[in-house]
Amino acid sequence: MADILKGRLSTSILDTEVTEDGVRSFIRGCQSWPFYGIAVDLISIRLAREVLEGTEIKVMTVASYPLGGTRRAVKRSEVDYAIREGADEIDACLNYFELKSGHLGRVEEEIAELVETCADKIKLILIPQFAVLTNDEKEGVCQAMLKRGAHNLKTNTGYGYTTVVDDVTFIKRRYGDEMSVEVSGGIRTRADAEEVIRAGACLVHTSTPFEVLARTADRAVRKGGTL
Amino acid sequence: MTRTELAALIDHTFLRLQGSETDIARVCCEAARYQFASVAILPTAIPFARCVLKGTSVKVDAALSFFRGRYPLQLKLREVEDAIDAGAQELDLVMSVNLLKERQLDALALEFASFVRTAGGLTTKIILETALLTDEEKVLACELARDAGASFVKTSTGLMEGATTHDVSLMRRTVGPGVGVKAAGGIRDLSQALQLIEAGATRLGTSAGVSIIEAMEGG
Numbered sequence: 001m002a003d004i005l006k007g008r009l010s011t012s013i014l015d016t017e018v019t020e021d022g023v024r025s026f027i028r029g030c031q032s033w034p035f036y037g038i039a040v041d042l043i044s045i046r047l048a049r050e051v052l053e054g055t056e057i058k059v060m061t062v063a064s065y066p067l068g069g070t071r072r073a074v075k076r077s078e079v080d081y082a083i084r085e086g087a088d089e090i091d092a093c094l095n096y097f098e099l100k101s102g103h104l105g106r107v108e109e110e111i112a113e114l115v116e117t118c119a120d121k122i123k124l125i126l127i128p129q130f131a132v133l134t135n136d137e138k139e140g141v142c143q144a145m146l147k148r149g150a151h152n153l154k155t156n157t158g159y160g161y162t163t164v165v166d167d168v169t170f171i172k173r174r175y176g177d178e179m180s181v182e183v184s185g186g187i188r189t190r191a192d193a194e195e196v197i198r199a200g201a202c203l204v205h206t207s208t209p210f211e212v213l214a215r216t217a218d219r220a221v222r223k224g225g226t227l
Numbered sequence: 228m229t230r231t232e233l234a235a236l237i238d239h240t241f242l243r244l245q246g247s248e249t250d251i252a253r254v255c256c257e258a259a260r261y262q263f264a265s266v267a268i269l270p271t272a273i274p275f276a277r278c279v280l281k282g283t284s285v286k287v288d289a290a291l292s293f294f295r296g297r298y299p300l301q302l303k304l305r306e307v308e309d310a311i312d313a314g315a316q317e318l319d320l321v322m323s324v325n326l327l328k329e330r331q332l333d334a335l336a337l338e339f340a341s342f343v344r345t346a347g348g349l350t351t352k353i354i355l356e357t358a359l360l361t362d363e364e365k366v367l368a369c370e371l372a373r374d375a376g377a378s379f380v381k382t383s384t385g386l387m388e389g390a391t392t393h394d395v396s397l398m399r400r401t402v403g404p405g406v407g408v409k410a411a412g413g414i415r416d417l418s419q420a421l422q423l424i425e426a427g428a429t430r431l432g433t434s435a436g437v438s439i440i441e442a443m444e445g446g
Contacts, residue, residue, distance in 0.1 A: 016295045016387075017324045017359045041297040043325070067244045069269030069293055071313060074306045081302060093244075097271040100247035132245035 005193055008202065010060060010182075011209040012039035020047060027051045033213070036203055037089060042078060045085035058088040066159035068093030068129065072110050079117045079124075089123040091154055096129055099137060108144035115149050125152040125182060131161035135170075142171060146178055154182040158205055162186025165199050172200035189215040230443045231262065233420070236429065237436040238288050238317075238409070240267040242385065248275055255279040261440050265317055267432055269293065270310050277314035286350075289315035294384040296321030296354070300338055307345045317350040318342075319409075319432075321384060322372075324356055327364055332371065339375035352379035352409055352430075355398075358388035362397060369401035379407035379430060389413030392426040399427025417442040 013026040023044045037058030040048045048059045063078040064070040098106045118124040128141040155167045163183040184205035193204045239258040265288035289310040326335045353372045382390040389412020410423040411432030
């Protein structure tokens with residue numbers, strides 16, 4: 001049977017203290033498996049491109065990650081930088097302060113600016129951080145995204161929050177193929193990853209991919225709950 | 228030390244991603260009531276906090292490159308400029324720990340000097356993230372920060388293991404009396420706060436400022 005995780009798993013190397021050599025050896029170590037992509041910080045995009053040249057693996061990067069605390073103009077500068085350095089995709093955290101303060105209109109404005117900045121130069125994935133949102137906020141942000149032409153969503157940053165299968169179902173049931181869904185955080189076993197893919201996620205992110213691939217038993221992600 | 232003196236050393240900290248205007252307003256009101264030095268917040272909340280704190284002596288302190296510090300220099304400086312435009316009065320920048328690990332000391336010295344220059348006289352604090360450093364690396368970073376003219380060296384972001392008296396006294400010995408030392412991360416009670424001050428801290432970053440002050444006698 002074909003492995004449904006092939007091309008649907010991504011990983012990252014984003015630790016505060018990691019050096020260029022550390023990034024290089026991590027990426028080299030990942031080339032033995034058909035990952036969809038590898039996420040690095042803005043400072044390592046060029047290096048990742050060099051190491052991954054000639055492979056199908058995409059160079060991914062992040063903006064305002066993982067706290068969503070940078071202001072709009074700075075976030076746009078992050079995206080511009082990622083485009084100049086040649087990243088294929090960028091995961092951008094939304095402005096959680098505005099979102100949690102009920103200023104959905106301002107969040108929507110920012111989404112529109114990001115969509116415009118990215119255009120066809122880089123694939124934009126937005127992170128609304130479902131773990132801290134009410135259902136109304138989740139719906140509001142999804143609708144704002146679709147209205148402004150942003151069709152790729154990652155439910156959580158993965159930092160400090162775990163994946164909930166219900167979040168994937170929540171989006172897929174309402175928006176179907178209009179919204180592609182990625183997940184990150186708390187994926188510990190192969191069964192976890194397969195479950196969210198079956199629920200409709202197009203991509204599963206894990207910082208410990210080989211442990212996940214090796215662990216076949218013990219499903220850790222549960223319906224509606226956390227680990 | 229009196230309650231007022233202790234309060235004046237505290238950066239009242241709120242850096243949770245899910246914080247709303249309600250949370251920031253509460254933090255600002257507490258800071259004004261207890262006369263803390265500042266509120267330490269994410270850049271997205273700067274204008275709102277400035278607005279709430281209008282007419283008080285409490286400063287708005289922005290956490291920049293937060294919390295991993297992995298930005299190219301031009302973006303770090305862009306964020307500093309933007310935070311100042313938004314109304315930040317003190318600036319806490321996470322240093323590029325990766326550069327220190329690679330022993331790119333010239334690049335790190337440039338980062339610190341550019342930060343201080345861009346800050347244009349505002350209070351600058353360079354966050355080391357001591358949990359990830361050897362003692363030798365802590366000393367190197369402190370020497371560079373001191374030479375660059377930073378106002379403070381700061382132990383931690385608070386998202387990893389926090390301040391220890393060992394680190395604070397090592398940092399104090401390295402920078403001498405002319406530079407501030409800010410202890411941050413895991414400061415939960417009065418005795419811990421007083422120990423860090425005894426070790427040489429001149430500022431404390433904590434979200435427990437209210438209970439720390441309330442625990443002090445002679446209000």
